Amino acid sequence: AQKVTQAQTEISVVEKEDVTLDCVYETRDTTYYLFWYKQPPSGELVFLIRRNSFDEQNEISGRYSWNFQKSTSSFNFTITASQVVDSAVYFCALSEAEKLTFGTGTRLTIIP
């Protein structure tokens, strides 16, 4: 069975600090996909990234970066120079046959 663990329930940082959200996963599949989603207070789920299991290159998109390490089954998400608008719940998810298994989420609060 698949499992996604986001051990950090809540994180608070002061604006402009960097913050890393951890995600550890378990799967028996050799081919799988990992996702990150943002859920701001408005409630919609915003797609951030999808990464397949064969691509371990780190990804950078503006202030966001992702570190995928198969050896430790981790897919961590870093926000650089955080802003108040980054305050949200962030979910990591793992897909099997297109069905997503979500972690419990990390609530990130950026303090102005």
Place this chain on the structure above:
Amino acid sequence: SAVISQKPSRDICQRGTSLTIQCQVDSQVTMMFWYRQQPGQSLTLIATANQGSEATYESGFVIDKFPISRPNLTFSTLTVSNMSPEDSSIYLCSAEDRAYEQYFGPGTRLTVT
């Protein structure tokens, strides 16, 4: 990316009644899904909406309680039947686009009194 809309955005319903939620995608997609997010919780997959055949339900969810329709490649409905307060949740529709990226609708906030 796929753009997904849902109706209604929110509703307050009485115990014992049913509510049908509609999900519309702006392009044809193969895979559509329905998720539930209980208050303060993560998302749980209810079922995969299959076009032209019955939906595939996850453990703990049954067709009698959550009937699903998928009449074409852009539309699906989820009905929450015989509601109880425990059904109060956000219900989200999702679809997978051609790049295998999965996008979500804005959700339907359901409160059962």
